[in-house]
Amino acid sequence: MIYIFGITVIYTLVKQWKQLLEKKRNLIVYLMLSVIGFALGIVYMINPHLPSLSYFLEKHMK
C-alpha cells in the first residue's frame, strides 16, 4: 500500500506544483503531512503487529 500512496503523493505534488509554490507554507504543510503519513506507514511495514493505542490504554488504565 505504501508504494501506491507514494506514487499518489508524488503525482499530486507534480500536478499541483504551481499551486503549492504560490505560497511557501502550502508546500510545507503538504510535505509535513506526507512525512507524517509515510513515517506511520514505514513503522507499520517494519512491525505490523504493534499493539494499538486502545489495547495499550485498556492494559494500563485499569
Place this chain on the structure above:
Amino acid sequence: MNKEISLRQITFMYLFISISSVLRQVPQNLANDAGRSGYLSPLWSGLAMALLTGVVIMLLAAYPGLNIYEIMVHLLGRILAKFIILIYLAWLLLSITAKVTAYNLTLQLTLMPRTKSELFMVVLALMVFFALLRGIKTIFRFSELTLSSILILFAIMFVCALGRIRYDYLIPVSITHMSKTIYAAKHVITIGGNIVIALFFADKLEVAISKAQLRKLWLGALTFVVFTFVIVLFTFGISGSALTANTPFPFYITVKSISFFNIFERFEVLVTLICLLSDFAAICILTVLIIRCLIWLFNLEDCLYLCVPLAVIVFYLTYYISSTQFEFNYLYKNIVENLNLVFEFCIPLLLAFISLVRKKKISKPY
C-alpha cells in the same frame, strides 16, 4: 456574501451523520449502563440537546457570518484560537479514524466477513475524494436527498415491528434506575453533539439567518432525540436488554426478525446500507473539517490536494488506534465519547459564556 449552504442542509447533514452511530453504538451502550430501563435515556438527553442547540443558535445569532474559528479569534485572541483549533484537529483525526474503523467493522460483520479492511479503506478514500472534488454543496445535497427516504423506511420498519415488541422487556421500570438512565444519556448526548458542525460551516451560511431557519436546528435536535428513542425502544423491545448489551450491532440482529406482511424481508441489508451511507457522509464532513482546521491553522488557501497525505495518515492511524471490535468498543466508550463531550459541549458552552460575559457581539450583519 455568497450563501453556499443553508441551515436546513446542515440540519439534514447533522441527522444523517448521526444515524450510523445511533444504530450501532447507542443501544448496546445504554443496555450496558442502564439495563432494561436504558431506553428512557434518550429522553433525558433531550435536556442537554436543548441546551446545546440554544448555545449554537445564540452563537450563530451573535456572530452572523463568522465560523467557530473567527468567533474564537474574536473572543479569545488569535494565538489561543489557533491552539484550540490545533486540539480540535487532533480530535477530528481521532474521530475520522474511529469512523473509518466502524465502517470497516460494519462491512466485515455484515456483508463481507472475509474481505480485508485495506480494500474497504481504499474504495472509501476514492469515493470521498471524488465527492469532495464536486464540492461540499454536493455532499450536503446528498444528505438532503437521502435522509427523508431513510426516515420513511424506519417508520415502515417500526410499524412492521410493533407486533413483535415484548412489553415485558420494557416494563416495569423502577425509580431506582433513574440515576443510571441519566448517566447513560451521555452515550446519546455525545452523538447529538454533532450539531456543532453548524458552527464550523457558519461562514457558508447567509449573514442574516431568519427565525424560520433557526427553528430548523431545533427541529433537527428534536428529531434526533425522537429517532434515538424509537431505535432504542425498538431494539430493547424485540431483543431484550441482555442480548442488546452483549451484541456488537444489536439493531442489525433486531431487524432480522422483521418482515413487511411476509412480502419483504431482509431489512438488515438496508440497515447496513444506511449505516454505510451515513459513515460515508460523516467521513466526507470530517475530512472537510480537518482541511478547514488546517486552513485556519496555517492561513492556507483552499487546498483540496491535502486530502492525499491526509488519506495516508488516516489509513495507518486506523491500525495504530484500534483494529478489532473489542478495541474499538473500548476506544469508543472510554476515549471518543469523553472527548466528544469536551469538544462538542464544553468548548461551545465556554464560548457562549465568554460571549455573554464580555458582551462582544456583532449586533448587525455586515
